Amino acid sequence: EAGVTQSPTHLIKTRGQQATLRCSPISGHTSVYWYQQALGLGLQFLLWYDEGEERNRGNFPPRFSGRQFPNYSSELNVNALELEDSALYLCASSLLDGTFSYSNQPQHFGDGTRLSIL
Amino acid sequence: AQRVTQPEKLLSVFKGAPVELKCNYSYSGSPELFWYVQYSRQRLQLLLRHISRESIKGFTADLNKGETSFHLKKPFAQEEDSAMYYCALSGPDTGRRALTFGSGTRLQVQP
Numbered sequence: 001e002a003g004v005t006q007s008p009t010h011l012i013k014t015r016g017q018q019a020t021l022r023c024s025p026i027s028g029h030t031s032v033y034w035y036q037q038a039l040g041l042g043l044q045f046l047l048w049y050d051e052g053e054e055r056n057r058g059n060f061p062p063r064f065s066g067r068q069f070p071n072y073s074s075e076l077n078v079n080a081l082e083l084e085d086s087a088l089y090l091c092a093s094s095l096l097d098g099t100f101s102y103s104n105q106p107q108h109f110g111d112g113t114r115l116s117i118l
Numbered sequence: 119a120q121r122v123t124q125p126e127k128l129l130s131v132f133k134g135a136p137v138e139l140k141c142n143y144s145y146s147g148s149p150e151l152f153w154y155v156q157y158s159r160q161r162l163q164l165l166l167r168h169i170s171r172e173s174i175k176g177f178t179a180d181l182n183k184g185e186t187s188f189h190l191k192k193p194f195a196q197e198e199d200s201a202m203y204y205c206a207l208s209g210p211d212t213g214r215r216a217l218t219f220g221s222g223t224r225l226q227v228q229p
Binding site: 003031033035042043044045048050055056058090092094096106107108109110111 | 161162163164167204212213215216217218219220221222
């Protein structure tokens with residue numbers, strides 16, 4: 001099966017610009033998660049989409065936003081880029097198996113998009 | 119707020135030695151805990167989850183609610199175990215689906 005694909009691999013922007021990152025989940029997966037891996041800060045949860053809806057977001061400002069399309073692919077948009085937004089952005093997908101605890105399906109990760117802000 | 123702590127950035131052992139990667143969490147309810155692993159030039163992938171109570175590649179992890187720990191153990195390390203290991207927690211802060219990760223521990227298994 002094809003894995004999670006992310007594009008572009010690398011993205012270079014300057015401060016104040018806007019960036020769009022894309023993610024295609026594994027076929028059949030309806031949930032898409034975005035994580036930021038900044039140097040020295042580890043992996044931090046950004047956003048979770050399922051069935052086209054934003055289900056939960058991490059502790060990030062509103063200039064981090066996204067959407068999920070009917071084919072379950074997703075975009076992450078970062079507006080008014082700041083130097084500290086430089087990071088690896090990972091997308092993951094999973095099945096959504098119920099709404100209870102202990103029913104988490106494994107998350108499958110992509111290779112990430114490395115965003116560099118000059 | 120839910121939090122995951124991995125106190126060791128690097129753990130270096132010799133082949134055949136026992137391995138214990140430490141993970142502590144803070145969460146007042148009943149969390150769901152995972153270990154994810156990233157081998158060199160590969161994607162982050164699930165290693166094991168506490169609810170499954172299984173052994174994967176010889177690794178086991180037991181949830182200790184009293185000590186709020188979920189340490190990863192293997193009795194005899196192999197060189198192919200060298201990788202970055204992340205402990206992760208799923209709880210209400212992340213909608214019971216997305217993950218809160220620890221900072222990771224790099225395991226180096228020397229020949």
